Amino acid sequence: MEFAEIILENRPSPFWNILKQIGVDKAVGVLPRSYKDWRQQLEENPWDYGPLMRYKNMLEDNGLKLVAIEDNPPMDGIRYGIQDLKEEQLEYVSHMLENMGKLGIKLWSYSWMAGFGWSRTHTHIKGDNGEFVSGFNIKDIENAPPPKLGKISADKLWNNLKDFLEYILPIIEKYDIKIAMHPDDPPIEEYRGVARIMNSIENYDRYLNLVKSENIGITFCQGNFALMIDDIPGAIRHFNKRIFFVHFRDVKGNKYNFVETLIGKGKTDLVEVIKAYIDINFNGILRVDHTPTLEGDIEFYPGYSYLGRVYSIGYIKGLYEALKHG
Structure with a gap:
């Protein structure tokens, strides 16, 4: 098990030093949209070789090895199967994967959520001890419209996913890159x-x-699998070696109405x-995900403080070491 942490900053921060001090020296990256060299901003996309190379070097020059990308170029044309848009976006994704391969970044985490990504309808709920947590209630979106590209059926999504793969x-x-599908978040039957x-x-x-x-x-x-089923350990054993990447977090509630929790305070x-x-x-x-915001904390955006x-990280590492050697 390799502990890593997602890096959201576009330049070195004190948090990077803290990660290394607590034994985390691997990074999960996002595409460097805000890290473009101004001289090349009209010529290169964030998934092109140059921006990815500079981003990787920036992390590694500061002691963090880039091991995964958890982000993607525009992909809704692919998910919806809109022909002209699909062809352009397939080029984006193929270039990103080729550049990851050339740079030795061997894992891509992606999703098949069309129109909208992961969603919360509440961003700053007061938790039991005053911490801020995020949450979702399906009643909040009952009157919300579909996305700009409109509705799409499950059958079309399956067909388009097979074509994409x-x-x-x-x-x-060719480049021995592992791709890891993230669950729908929340894992409901349809979203808007x-x-x-x-x-x-x-x-x-x-x-x-x-x-x-x-x-x-x-x-x-x-967090998402806990909203699908009650037996998370059973699901881990079921998928076994097909689990490439873990988001370690927890929730209370069900897939239609839930809040995220501090590690150790959820349903799992x-x-x-x-x-x-x-x-x-x-x-x-493995990385932590969607953590509550504590008093005086620095919040990058809700769930990432x-x-x-x-x-x-400390909780998980302690639990892992105790059980591995116990």
């Missing part, structure tokens, strides 16, 4: 008229069999979760 398969196998398909164990099994490759796997976001038995990762000899990347992430 077939298109990128030669690239990811748009179908969701990455929202159950059965659908993940279907996904893993669409196009057969050991390079196609899962971002096991525990985290001792049994760690035991399951040890049982399958998980050797992928400094103290909350440091607390969670």
Whole structure:
């Protein structure tokens, strides 16, 4: 198991030094949209070789090895299957993957949420001890319109996903890049008229069999899987080596109405979760995710604060070391 942390800043920060001080020296990156060299901003996209290379070098010059990209170029033309837009965006994704391969970045976390990404309808709920947490209530979106590209059915999403995987398969196998599908967040049946398909164990099994490759796997976001099923350890053992990347977080509630929680305060038995990762000899990347904002904390945006992430990293590392050697 490799502990890493997502880097959202576009330049070195004191948080990077804190990560190294607590034993985390690997980084999960986003595409460097705000890190463009002004001389090249008209010539290169964030997923092109130059920006990715400079971003990787900036992290590694400051002691953090870039091991994954958790971000993507525009992809809704691909998800919706809009022909002209799809062809352009497939080029974006293929260039990104090729450049990742050339730079030795071997993991891409992506999603199949069309029209909208992950969503919360509440960003600053007061938790039990005064910390701020985020949450979702489906009643808040009952009257919300569909996205600009409109509605789309589950069948079309499945067909477009299969086409996409077939298109990128030669690239990811050539460069030995693992791609890890993030769940729909929240994992409801549809969101504002748009179908969701990455929202159950059965659908993940279907996904893993669409196009057969050991390079196609899962971002096991525990918060989302906890809203799909009650047995998280069982799901970990079920997917086993197809779990490439873990988001370690927890929630209270159900997929229609939930809040995120401090590690150890949610609905999941985290001792049994760690035991399951040890049982399958998980050797992928794990990071904390969507942590509460504590008093006096520096919040990058809701769910990504400094103290909350440091607390969670310490909690998980302590639990893992105790159970691994206990």
